[in-house]
Amino acid sequence: MEAGPVFTTSAVVASCFGFVLIGALQALYGPSIPALRDDFGLSPSAAGLGLSAHFAGGVAGVLLFDRRFGRTGNRRILAVAYLLMAAGAAGFALAPDWPVALLAALLAGIGFGGIDYGLNRLFATGFGRRSTAMLNILNAHFGVGAILGPALVGAVGAEHYPALFLAFALANLPLLLCLRGVKDHAPQPAPADTGDRTPVGAALRSVLAVFVTLYVLHVGIEAGVGGWEPTHLESVGYGAGAAATATSVYWLMMTVGRFLAAPIALRFSAQTIITVSCAGMTACLLLAAVPDLAPYAYAGVGLFIAPIFPTGLPWLSRVAPGARRAGAIVMAASMLGGVAAGPALGKIIEWSGVGAVPLILAAVSAVCLASTLWLTRTTRRPSP
Incomplete structure (x- = not known):
């Protein structure tokens, strides 16, 4: 090597x-x-x-x-x-x-x-x-x-x-x-002692399934906010220009959030960062149901959702080092989540109304939070 x-x-x-x-x-x-x-x-x-x-x-x-x-x-x-x-x-x-x-x-x-x-x-x-x-x-x-x-x-x-x-x-x-x-054949690094444990067998399959769930749903939220925020804001009284600007701010905050997460990742574990991100994302989506707060709350969603995708990949690599295709499956599933978000949300909104967009996404975000908490508990190394 x-x-x-x-x-x-x-x-x-x-x-x-x-x-x-x-x-x-x-x-x-x-x-x-x-x-x-x-x-x-x-x-x-x-x-x-x-x-x-x-x-x-x-x-x-x-x-x-x-x-x-x-x-x-x-x-x-x-x-x-x-x-x-x-x-x-x-x-x-x-x-x-x-x-x-x-x-x-x-x-x-x-x-x-x-x-x-x-x-x-x-x-x-x-x-x-x-x-x-x-x-x-x-x-x-x-x-x-x-x-x-x-x-x-x-x-x-x-x-x-x-x-x-x-x-x-x-x-x-x-x-x-x-x-x-770029090194042509990079050796796999020795696993660091991060407090994670590596599940095996059925437990490993469950961990991978929950990682896929987390990635599909959070990318679905990302695409859902990007696609439906303008419509929701216009439905609660904002002009088309203001709604478009607020959506641009959402994407900008996602970019800013990833730059901000880089130094934070040197001090806190992936589990902590993703847990805080999911909790903050859920809270902001709930606040987005309040018309006066909605544009600012959606910006907060962009900030909190930003670290989840890049922060979860090293965590997955650590807890499933033997599952060679785990990263590919998770990333492919996340792309499918982005594709499915638009039609799926559209169908739900047909019977619930546009005003329910932030609450629907908040419910999905709560599932992301529950998935993260389960992964943290399942992959944490037991205390001696």
């Missing part, structure tokens, strides 16, 4: 820029819908299939690239993922018809999934006790990209979406040069 750190400083910087790119690419599809409808003669639902194809590719990419980890060098895996995302983004920009554009979005999504999974996995184990902090920084850059993408569409106009997709495709290519700073 190669000695030395898993990432050089330049490779860390390039990885963070890679996460800016995947965040921006994912966020480009929605603001481009008006132009896509004009170019291809699509209905709103058909135009929305671009993002669905991207997410479907993301799930496939996570599962496909997971099968190659340990068999193929890290540099080659990440290089293939960057090239697939670049090819898919360029294909989407230049597609002559909608079926070809959907295939290109699927291809870009496969590369997206490989980058998302590959870098999260390497960051989860590549920095020792600093891994949780570094994962929060890495994923914060995804938020930077998610904010940047729609801002660029707004600046240049939706009709120029092909130029933006091409620009992001080309921006992947210099990152290939920085892969020399």
